[in-house]
Amino acid sequence: MRGGTTGHGAAPAAEAATDAARPTVPGPRAGDGTRPRTADTPALRPTAAPPGRPRVLLAPVTVTPSKPLTPSHLKGLLWTDVMYRATAHVADVTLRYSHTTYHPTEQTLGFWEFLDRHHPDLDPSTLDELELGALYVAFRSAGERVPAAALRPYADAVEHGWTHPAAARVLDIWTAQYAELGLHDPGLRAHQPPGLSTEAMIDRLGTLGMCLDQRPLGGPVLLDLTRHGVPLRTLIAPDGRPNYLACALRELLALAPEHDEVVLLYDSQLDPDYQRLARVVAALGPAVSRVPIGRVPIDGAIRSAREGGWRDHHAGTLLAATRSGHDPRAVRLGLRLYFIAVLGPGQAESFRPDLLHQCLGRAARLLAAARDDGQPPLAEQLTRHRRTRLHIDPYRLTTSLLGRHRRTPATDLLTGVFL
CATH class of the missing domain: 3.40.50.620 (HUPs)
Incomplete structure (x- = not known):
């Protein structure tokens, strides 16, 4: 992730020499791997709010x-x-x-x-x-x-x-x-x-x-x-x-x-x-x-991405490992169960593929057990995880799916939030 850094600068003469020696950065060119960007911001609100x-x-x-x-x-x-x-x-x-x-x-x-x-x-x-x-x-x-x-x-x-x-x-x-x-x-x-x-x-x-x-x-x-x-x-x-x-x-x-x-x-x-x-x-x-x-330690150590070391632990590798033998819906839910509920907000727990695999199995069982009948409205299910703020707390919400005395998950909750 990012941090904030500032530069100390250089002598004006050195800056001028460097600027003169280097061509101006062009805009996007045909075939250079970019595509024209529009000035329009994509719609970020999923629905029109009352x-x-x-x-x-x-x-x-x-x-x-x-x-x-x-x-x-x-x-x-x-x-x-x-x-x-x-x-x-x-x-x-x-x-x-x-x-x-x-x-x-x-x-x-x-x-x-x-x-x-x-x-x-x-x-x-x-x-x-x-x-x-x-x-x-x-x-x-x-x-x-x-x-x-x-x-x-x-x-x-x-x-x-x-x-x-x-x-x-x-x-x-x-x-x-x-x-x-x-x-x-x-x-x-x-x-x-x-x-x-x-x-x-x-x-x-x-x-x-x-x-x-x-x-x-x-x-x-x-x-x-x-x-x-x-x-x-x-x-x-x-x-x-x-x-x-x-x-x-x-x-x-x-x-x-x-x-x-x-x-x-x-x-x-x-x-x-x-x-x-x-x-x-x-x-x-x-x-x-x-x-x-908190960050996710690898083998007990927290390293910045700028140092590398992510060859066997990155999104491409994890998706390749999880998509084999698992329904895509179980993969999406299982990843959320692991990275939110199991790892929690801190950074004490190292990444463990075995626990991730267990979460994929748990996700499949939750999806199979989900039902619509007798469930409260989705907004009511979510509001209890608001604390004193307006936003929903992802940790409280996700861990509620794993608690010992958890309710049978509602289909609309899983599909509307986790999938």
Whole structure:
């Protein structure tokens, strides 16, 4: 998953030399592995909500499209999907998951620049996510920091709807995997720009008294929550590079006021920044819920995807192993039982294929036992898992299917939320 990084910049002369030596990044070209992106945001609300229903915004952390989906990624995606589908039955819910918004981060633009500089003849359409992921690991291992000027053409192209062919290839692969996993596609391949420009975001923070803009002095733009006892946090480095938090604010400052509740789902290792983000969003009016989701250890160790090590533990491998001998519906439900109910919100339990296999069998039995007669309305079944918030808690809901004194599952619950 992503984190927020900022660049330290380079001397202006060095930036100018690098910029002059490198061609401008083009937009999408015929045959380069991309397809034209429209400026339209796909419909994210599953049904038209009756007047008076609460409005809930789900804003999960995005996964950088540069590698395979690991067990940690799958856990977050499945958690979000169950929350989205369940909450949609009791509220007007929007799932905002825009890769466009977070492409301007250095880890994404830096990777694209790395590929174009070191592999100018690369054809991503001939590679799978493992091969592209290996290149991403090489990029992170190299530890290069190119001048900010070298990344600006990429950032400008992103604002106009362009996606690097390598990222487009990964997103195409993920789209197929989303379909097999039964995940709602929030617009993986769509151009979904944030509602505010960088300058508008800075101005909006200024009106909230939460911004310290030191650019006139050659410094950074800082998120200022010191009156809350929170240290200053860089949003934009002196050389103009935004971090993940800055990108999130461009999106949420525009969207949050339209909703009654904003749910932030994120990697638990990003908690300090998401505490800050929650304070900003709360100042706009809506209730804010933070939902940290722990990573999935492999053999007892938690490793970042940037380090690799996912060859035998990624979405493609897991789907290939589970689809053999299992009904697709049992696979979808079983994966949700395992990654949500069994692993839980923390990160103490390592990935165990044997327990995943048991969950697939349990899912098949639940599907066989499901019935329609004598069941309460679906909204009533779901509301008991709301706690004090507007959204449905995926952990409470999913574990209710496995409890010792569980009820016979309702068909509409399984089909409407888990499949």
